[in-house]
Amino acid sequence: MSEVNVLTTGEAARYCGVNFRTVIRWIERGQLKAYKLPGRGDHRICVEDFVSFLRDNAMPVPADLAAASRKVLLVSAAPELVASRLVLQQAGFDVDLATDSFSAGALLVSAKPAVLVLDANLAGVEGFQILDMIRSRSEFSSVTTLLVAPEGEVDQQRWVTAGADAVVPANCDRNALLARINLLLDL
Structure with a gap:
């Protein structure tokens, strides 16, 4: 398995069991660190930041991201x-x-x-x-x-x-x- 470095909002949403719009709200509120891609402005989340977010909010960390x-x-x-x-x-x-x-x-x-x-x-x-x-x-x-x-x-x-x-x-x-x-x- 290759190492995953970034996640889309949809991938993060699947890991958390929420809608991708919820992940976007977390990003906009500053709760989840992410960056925007040039052009369309889609968000990308570094795996390390996502894992930290999960731990900070007492959510389970998926084995493939651990x-x-x-x-x-x-x-x-x-x-x-x-x-x-x-x-x-x-x-x-x-x-x-x-x-x-x-x-x-x-x-x-x-x-x-x-x-x-x-x-x-x-x-x-x-x-x-x-x-x-x-x-x-x-x-x-x-x-x-x-x-x-x-x-x-x-x-x-x-x-x-x-x-x-x-x-x-x-x-x-x-x-x-x-x-x-x-x-x-x-x-």
């Missing part, structure tokens, strides 16, 4: 965290790895991950700056952020306040990391 929500961007240079990539891939995730902030930014835009696993110990960059940038840009609003807290961090709540969806300690094992990602994605 694969789009299995993209993970792992941002770390720490060998023990980089080694988690294999465990995530074995669990069926499509994992991209960035070892610096520049690569992370490029992959965040191009790969459109469902989950960003961010190592707060990334050299040369403050974790709070990255969280602030992600939360300030609307195109990243559907990205779930799992922050790997610095070694010895006692106040993990400050990371959640700064924009992380969840926090794990730096010394968490790979299976705990996998379990947390599955929990965040409701898998």
Whole structure:
């Protein structure tokens, strides 16, 4: 099966069991992110945005679209965290790895991950700056952020306040990391 990247309003309507005009109303009200094609002005909906809309509204995500929500961007240079990539891939995730902030930014835009696993110990960059940038840009609003807290961090709540969806300690094992990602994605 080829990977579906965009949906028409009719396809989105079939997945939700509603009339296509309902989907158009969701788009016009700003509830569902979409873009218009030149010419006739038909709407197209990115699968990632549609899956986020379904989750935000407690609607079931069809199995053939759930694969789009299995993209993970792992941002770390720490060998023990980089080694988690294999465990995530074995669990069926499509994992991209960035070892610096520049690569992370490029992959965040191009790969459109469902989950960003961010190592707060990334050299040369403050974790709070990255969280602030992600939360300030609307195109990243559907990205779930799992922050790997610095070694010895006692106040993990400050990371959640700064924009992380969840926090794990730096010394968490790979299976705990996998379990947390599955929990965040409701898998």
